[in-house]
Amino acid sequence: MYRDTGISRKKRFSHMGVGSLRENAYIRGKHDCAMPRKEYQEINTCAELTERVQELGILPFLRLLGDGWSAEEMGSEEVQYTTLPDGGWEWPMWKWKGEVIRESGCAYGKFIDGKACFISKDWWPDFCNYRRHRFPLPEEGSLDDMILQTLRENGSLTTRELRAACDFVGKNMRGKFDTYVRRLEMACRVVIEDFVYPVDRHSREYGWGWALLTTPEARFGREACAPDRTPEESRERLACHLRDILPRCDEQLLDFILK
Numbered sequence: 001m002y003r004d005t006g007i008s009r010k011k012r013f014s015h016m017g018v019g020s021l022r023e024n025a026y027i028r029g030k031h032d033c034a035m036p037r038k039e040y041q042e043i044n045t046c047a048e049l050t051e052r053v054q055e056l057g058i059l060p061f062l063r064l065l066g067d068g069w070s071a072e073e074m075g076s077e078e079v080q081y082t083t084l085p086d087g088g089w090e091w092p093m094w095k096w097k098g099e100v101i102r103e104s105g106c107a108y109g110k111f112i113d114g115k116a117c118f119i120s121k122d123w124w125p126d127f128c129n130y131r132r133h134r135f136p137l138p139e140e141g142s143l144d145d146m147i148l149q150t151l152r153e154n155g156s157l158t159t160r161e162l163r164a165a166c167d168f169v170g171k172n173m174r175g176k177f178d179t180y181v182r183r184l185e186m187a188c189r190v191v192i193e194d195f196v197y198p199v200d201r202h203s204r205e206y207g208w209g210w211a212l213l214t215t216p217e218a219r220f221g222r223e224a225c226a227p228d229r230t231p232e233e234s235r236e237r238l239a240c241h242l243r244d245i246l247p248r249c250d251e252q253l254l255d256f257i258l259k
Contacts (some may be wrong), residue, residue, distance in 0.1 A: 003213065019246060039259075042076040043079065043093070046100060046103075048101050049075075053071075053104055056120075057120045058120070058241070059118045060112060060115060060117045060118075061097070062116065067254075069245075069246060071093060074094065075093050101192065103132065104120065105221070106118050106124070107120055107121075108191065108193075111127070119198075125225065126234035126238050127188065127238060128225045128226075129225075129229060131188040132188050134259070137189075143166075144180055147177075147181065147184065150166055151213060151215055156212055158213070159178075159210050159211050162181075162213055181213070189216070192211045193208040194212040195212060196210045196212055235258060238254075242254060
C-alpha cells in the first residue's frame, strides 16, 4: 500500500500523457491497428512482465493505441491501479518497473510519442541507431546539451538531482525541465536505469518514485548504441519485427511508432 499524494487520479496520470491520447488524430482513426498477433495470458507477476518484454521486444507501459499492445492492458485486474478506502492507493505493476529494467537489462524511457516504453536489450541497438539518425546530437551550448553533459559527468542522477544540478529551480521550471529530458529520451540520448523511492519513518517506500537517469552508453556500452548497420537497415529490421508482433501494422503506424 502506498501513501496518497493528495492529487486526483486524473492529474496523477496527466504527467504520463494519458490525458492527451484522445486528442491524437492518428490514434482516434487507427485505434485497433496495434492489436498483438496472438492473445497473451494475463500478466500477474513481475517475472511474467519481464518475460513479456523479452518476448515482444518493444512494449509500451501504459495503453498507447488500444487493443492490447501495452503492459497495462496485458495485466490482470489484480495488478492495476486501485484506490483504497483509507485514501491511499496501490499499483503493483508500477512498482515492478525498476525490477524489470534491472532483471532484463532492457531500456526504459519515453520512446514512443513521448510515452514510456520498454525496449529489450536485443532490439535497443536498432531502435537507438534509427532514432538517433532522426534526432542528431543537441547543438553544443544548448540547454539540451548542458543537461546531457551534466548527466555524462555524473554517470547517473535522479530527475530531481539532475534538475537541481542544471539549475532548473523556481516556478514552472520543473515542467520545462521535464520537456527537455523527454526530448532527450525520444532521441535515445537518455534512458531510465531504475527508480528510487522516498521512505517514511517506518522505512516504507511511498509515492511515484524518481527516475534514475543515465546515458545509453553508460548503461549498454557504445557498441550497443551504434550497430554495424545503416539507420535505414535498422528501420527495416524494426519494421519487420513490428509487423510480426502487430499484424495490422501499416506504414502509417510504423511512422507513428518510430518517428
